Amino acid sequence: MPCYYDLMLYSHCGTKIVKQASNTMWGFLMSKEFNSKLTDLKRYFFNESDVRKFIDFLMTKAEVIAPQTKGEQSFAYNVVKNSSDVALEYPRTMQPLKKYFLPPVETLLTFKMSSNEFSEEVIEAKKQIFFGIHSYEMKGIHLLDYCLGKGKPESNYLKRRANALIIGISYKPDKYHFATSLGIDIEETEGFALFFEKVTEGYLVFVVTDEGAELIKDFSGGKPIDEQVNIEELPQQAKIKYHYNRLPQVFEHVYNSRVWDHFADKCVGCGTCNLLCPTCYCFDVRDEVGLNADDGKRQRFWDGCMLNSFAEVAGGENFRNKLAARMRHRLYRKFSYITKSSGELHCVGCGRCTRYCPADISIVEIINSLIEDYSAQQKKQAV
Amino acid sequence: MSAQAVKSKPKVAFFDFTSCEGCQLNKLNFENELLDILELVDIVEFREAMDDKADAYDIAFIEGSISTPTCIERIHDIRRRSKVLVALGQCAVTGGINAMKNSHPSEWVQETVYGKDKYLFPSIPAQPVSAIVKVDYEVRGCPMSAPEYLHVFKSLVLGRKPEPPDYAVCVECKLKENECVLEKGMFCLGPITRAGCDALCPSNGQYCTGCRGMVSNINEKGAVDMLKKHGFSTEEAIKRMKLFNTNEVDKQISWGRK
Ligand code: SF4
Ligand code: SF4
Ligand code: SF4
Ligand code: SF4
Numbered sequence: 219m220p221c222y223y224d225l226m227l228y229s230h231c232g233t234k235i236v237k238q239a240s241n242t243m244w245g246f247l248m249s250k251e252f253n254s255k256l257t258d259l260k261r262y263f264f265n266e267s268d269v270r271k272f273i274d275f276l277m278t279k280a281e282v283i284a285p286q287t288k289g290e291q292s293f294a295y296n297v298v299k300n301s302s303d304v305a306l307e308y309p310r311t312m313q314p315l316k317k318y319f320l321p322p323v324e325t326l327l328t329f330k331m332s333s334n335e336f337s338e339e340v341i342e343a344k345k346q347i348f349f350g351i352h353s354y355e356m357k358g359i360h361l362l363d364y365c366l367g368k369g370k371p372e373s374n375y376l377k378r379r380a381n382a383l384i385i386g387i388s389y390k391p392d393k394y395h396f397a398t399s400l401g402i403d404i405e406e407t408e409g410f411a412l413f414f415e416k417v418t419e420g421y422l423v424f425v426v427t428d429e430g431a432e433l434i435k436d437f438s439g440g441k442p443i444d445e446q447v448n449i450e451e452l453p454q455q456a457k458i459k460y461h462y463n464r465l466p467q468v469f470e471h472v473y474n475s476r477v478w479d480h481f482a483d484k485c486v487g488c489g490t491c492n493l494l495c496p497t498c499y500c501f502d503v504r505d506e507v508g509l510n511a512d513d514g515k516r517q518r519f520w521d522g523c524m525l526n527s528f529a530e531v532a533g534g535e536n537f538r539n540k541l542a543a544r545m546r547h548r549l550y551r552k553f554s555y556i557t558k559s560s561g562e563l564h565c566v567g568c569g570r571c572t573r574y575c576p577a578d579i580s581i582v583e584i585i586n587s588l589i590e591d592y593s594a595q596q597k598k599q600a601v
Numbered sequence: 602m603s604a605q606a607v608k609s610k611p612k613v614a615f616f617d618f619t620s621c622e623g624c625q626l627n628k629l630n631f632e633n634e635l636l637d638i639l640e641l642v643d644i645v646e647f648r649e650a651m652d653d654k655a656d657a658y659d660i661a662f663i664e665g666s667i668s669t670p671t672c673i674e675r676i677h678d679i680r681r682r683s684k685v686l687v688a689l690g691q692c693a694v695t696g697g698i699n700a701m702k703n704s705h706p707s708e709w710v711q712e713t714v715y716g717k718d719k720y721l722f723p724s725i726p727a728q729p730v731s732a733i734v735k736v737d738y739e740v741r742g743c744p745m746s747a748p749e750y751l752h753v754f755k756s757l758v759l760g761r762k763p764e765p766p767d768y769a770v771c772v773e774c775k776l777k778e779n780e781c782v783l784e785k786g787m788f789c790l791g792p793i794t795r796a797g798c799d800a801l802c803p804s805n806g807q808y809c810t811g812c813r814g815m816v817s818n819i820n821e822k823g824a825v826d827m828l829k830k831h832g833f834s835t836e837e838a839i840k841r842m843k844l845f846n847t848n849e850v851d852k853q854i855s856w857g858r859k
Contacts, residue, residue: 288780289780290780290785291780291784291785312775312780313775317778322777322778323776482820484826484827485820485823486792486793486820486823487816487818487819487820488772488791488793489768489769489771489772490771490792493772493776506752507755507759507761509634509638510637511755511759525769525772526767526768526816526817527766527817539818541820541823576771576783576791577792577826577827578830
């Protein structure tokens with residue numbers, strides 16, 4: 219058995235794990251400075267084969283969904299057939315986890331024109347376990363819970379969501395992640411039943427909820443650890459210049475900024491940044507009648523405010539026909555409009571919109587340019 | 602709309618202009634669905650192979666571009682006799698591949714194709730049907746995409762307004778969670794090309810060549826810049842976009858050119 223909790227363990231995900239030297243001055247400072255959300259949680263050590271066995275064990279309990287490779291370079295969440303297929307280290311998947319709760323294409327009802335009848339689709343209330351989810355992704359789901367749960371609740375979404383058990387994992391930030399800049403630590407555990415933290419020799423598995431504790435107990439694998447470990451989060455590469463709590467204030471002042479035109483100049487309006495965003499939830503509803511000209515179905519599709527057709531209304535009028543206006547709308551939805559009611563930023567820093575933009579437009583660059591514009595305005599006023 | 606209304610079968614006709622007939626062939630690729638459709642309509646004219654020429658049509662499907670003086674007369678005549686006119690396939694919708702010849706002097710084009718007989722075959726720049734007469738609906742693609750054709754056909758027969766998409770192929774790619782071909786170092790016209798093919802090429806690991814024409818209200822400079830990121834010069838980028846879109850690109854003048 220490797221010495222997995224000797225003085226310092228460098229985890230693969232940009233975090234340094236320090237064994238707490240309790241009762242010493244040094245230990246006290248450490249726990250203050252590197253205080254982590256994981257400090258007080260019960261923990262186990264799993265080596266990689268324990269992890270795979272644990273996934274096998276989960277598969278006996280319910281359908282397990284986890285990140286797997288897709289194509290040559292990419293990752294996607296999919297139902298696990300073999301625990302060995304699960305990607306334990308991955309930067310991000312293409313579609314976010316919302317695809318399981320708010321599917322890209324969903325049949326809402328089927329109808330018959332001749333008899334004027336329709337029947338709603340039945341949502342199967344089956345248990346699903348999601349394994350290997352990053353903290354920004356979990357935050358994205360919390361934000362969707364808010365948006366789709368208030369007002370007239372989105373019942374299909376909520377039904378699926380109620381049956382989900384989610385297990386988190388740490389990640390190594392690449393140049394597109396900026397979740398930390400938005401206050402979402404890699405080790406944020408809210409919403410997870412268990413959290414897997416990558417360390418040199420394997421994983422530290424933290425028990426977050428009773429449900430998680432139950433799973434670990436039934437699994438009876440891994441080694442319990444008693445020692446305290448503190449985790450220091452290393453900075454991510456992409457950074458927003460201001461503290462995230464200042465961003466709503468910035469957005470109060472940049473509605474007419476030239477920054478929008480500058481970035482919209484490069485944008486081709488393909489909608490990728492909307493469709494892959496974990497917190498976008500706009501959809502379009504379409505009816506299609508079958509070839510017998512009688513039976514039909516009503517389906518909804520993910521939609522996006524960057525698309526030219528999005529703000530088009532009957533008669534062909536488009537109330538946001540300029541890309542700059544659409545881009546501004548997209549960002550205001552993330553940092554201002556909904557924020558006013560939820561008190562939260564509705565971007566989680568996953569970096570998908572930047573990573574997959576065919577025109578290489580970076581959301582971090584847009585925000586930082588807005589911040590520059592804002593601070594220049596402030597300086598001018600101070601004179 | 603009730604099933605009753607369907608009983609008075611609409612008269613449907615198909616007409617061929619300058620094209621490779623790939624769209625006709627594509628129609629035959631979904632014979633089964635076609636049989637269902639045929640129950641709903643009366644085909645009164647199909648590639649002019651049937652004698653029974655009707656005076657008027659409820660729906661006329663036009664295939665091919667307008668590229669000779671005789672085409673112009675014919676299309677006016679068909680329009681006069683049709684309630685609804687649908688352009689079928691990219692040649693009819695934008696001039697398609699045919700319009701590539703518009704980039705060259707017409708003398709040269711005629712001589713290259715017909716040699717010394719060039720004066721027997723008068724030719725004009727290849728135009729979309731909509732350049733000559735009013736087009737009510739379009740079915741895009743080269744060859745035209747079958748699902749869109751079925752959608753338009755069904756909608757018209759049922760008296761509904763067809764709603765073909767006007768957003769990028771990327772949307773369909775993302776809905777299917779395809780791996781983007783840009784990841785493989787290819788370039789792709791999907792971000793500026795109209796969806797409706799269910800992202801056919803990227804779903805099969807190929808880049809989109811833009812065969813369905815461009816989305817409306819496109820950002821020309823952004824499109825050129827995007828292609829330049831893949832190592833093309835401005836001229837080369839424009840050439841790539843022109844393959845299926847000569848008329849559309851030429852209409853919009855600068856595209857970031859000096
Ligand atoms: S992904 Fe990029 S090019 Fe496409 S709409 Fe978004 S910002 Fe514009
Ligand atoms: S806006 Fe971009 S970085 Fe923010 S959550 Fe959406 S896709 Fe992720
Ligand atoms: S493969 Fe082409 S169409 Fe598909 S997402 Fe990538 S750029 Fe868009
Ligand atoms: S992906 Fe592009 S080239 Fe291929 S069928 Fe669709 S529009 Fe045409």
